[in-house]
Amino acid sequence: MTSTRYRSPAVRRLAEVVDRVAPRDPERWDGRERVPGAGGVPVRVSQARARQLRMVVGMFDRAVGRPEVAGGSVLRAPARLFEAETLDGFWSLAVAGELRHRAEDRGRELPLASQRVVLDCVALLGAVAAPGVPLYLPVLPQPVLKPTVTPRSLEALYRGMVDLAGAGPLSRDGTALSYEDRARLLAMVAILLDAAPRSGELAAMRLDDLAVDEVAVGVRRRQQKAPANRAEEIATLARVHPETARSVLLGAVERVSEATRQRVLAAITELGPAPEVEWYELREGSRVAVRRWLEVREGLVAGIGGGRSGLWVTLQSSKAGPAGVTLRPQGLRQGFARGVTALNWVMAGSYGWEPLPTTVEQIRRSTSVVPLEEPPER
Structure with missing residues (x-):
């Protein structure tokens, strides 16, 4: 318009x-x-x-x-x-x-x-x-976070992941997970457990974000960890409410005192810029899951002539195009939720299995990961 x-x-x-x-x-x-x-x-x-x-x-x-x-x-x-x-x-x-x-x-x-x-x-x-107009904006409540996965459940998930990656087709009462769907889902879960990317960061991953022999994965944090999106970190460091930090970040300084503004600015300086890429080690089971997906991906991409750099691609034809097209963030979230829903159903009753959350965010917040100090060989 x-x-x-x-x-x-x-x-x-x-x-x-x-x-x-x-x-x-x-x-x-x-x-x-x-x-x-x-x-x-x-x-x-x-x-x-x-x-x-x-x-x-x-x-x-x-x-x-x-x-x-x-x-x-x-x-x-x-x-x-x-x-x-x-x-x-x-x-x-x-x-x-x-x-x-x-x-x-x-x-x-x-x-x-x-x-x-x-x-x-x-x-x-x-x-x-309207730079000369004072803005009086409402203060929004903090969102209620969905429950996360317990550490015990995460360990059970990781132990079973390698077995699932090599198992035959999973099906129960008409609900099935194809080999391709399972390979992609388990690779996503593996990277979630070891690197804790957000859904947008997961969708943005490329082949060159994997180190040699899949020993590590790089997560591009720049957009999510830019100062304007780090309000909670800044607020904790400055000892203010996150909404106060956002007011300073967005320039609404008339809502805070000068002393508070200086504390927030000092916290921003202390945090410093976030690295463009953070690298995380992949455990052996995660490497197995990622390698199996790469094999599946290669066949899918070959069907459209190759040349695709995105790590995650579609499994079948859709509105986005033929199978092998790079998944967009919304498609990744939908595919992840659909895959986990099916996985929870076909695995129900299996020893040690507890239903997984269907959102990337819930699993991401369940993990505690530390980036590598030095980038690995690529």
């Missing part, structure tokens, strides 16, 4: 601001303007954040003209969108799900994680489009 299609002059001008920091034109992407980052240091937004910013502009467009939003469609200056009265109306509509893009989804309350994304985007847009 171009800025000329937005109803409010203020939203059209806000869209123009977004186009400077997150242009749709690929040829302009590398020259995009910087935005205030941690401690006010200018940074460039990521592709993911660019999509989120455009989403929030669309939400502003659907909010103008509603009785809950002061000024409505006659607002002209983008700064007016971030004034307290206007922003209060926008936020209440957003949380209630009234500003969703799809009409059939409207009225479904935004989950807490989505609220946090919208809040972060509003803070960023306010800093860029």
Whole structure:
């Protein structure tokens, strides 16, 4: 949607601001303007954040003209969108799900994680489009984390993993795990146990993230461990609430004292930059699981002419393309959940087996891993 299609002059001008920091034109992407980052240091937004910013502009467009939003469609200056009265109306509509893009989804309350994304985007847009307007943003509660896997269950899982990797087809009451599906799932679980990547980090892995003989795996932490996404670590070090750390990271300094801001900035400096790649040793059982998957992967990729660098690929034709296409993060999460659900069913009743969580995050948070001090041979 171009800025000329937005109803409010203020939203059209806000869209123009977004186009400077997150242009749709690929040829302009590398020259995009910087935005205030941690401690006010200018940074460039990521592709993911660019999509989120455009989403929030669309939400502003659907909010103008509603009785809950002061000024409505006659607002002209983008700064007016971030004034307290206007922003209060926008936020209440957003949380209630009234500003969703799809009409059939409207009225479904935004989950807490989505609220946090919208809040972060509003803070960023306010800093860029309305630098002189003080932002009064709500404080969101901390999410309730899903239960993790017990250490005993993790050990049982690891002990059984090598046996499962070499076992025949698994099936029970019509539910089956093909050899290919099982090989991919167990390789994913192996890397989760030894390196604890997030789902996006797992999906981003490439073949060259594996060391020689699969003795180690590299996890690209740069996006997830950038200062703006390390609020909990920073808050612990500075002895403040995570929301206070986020306020400083997002430039909303009017919400905190100068002394608190300096403590947060000192914590950011002490943490220092995260390495682009952290390397983790793979245990022998994990190497077996990864090698079996690499054999399966080679056959899948060969069917489309090879040349794919992604570690995880599709097992069959789908909307994404033929079998052998690199899995995207959403596809990886869906495939992981489907595979674990089937695995839990066919393994139910087996000695020592306890049902696995169906999300990458629950298993990731169950593990405690330490990166290698030196990168291995690649």
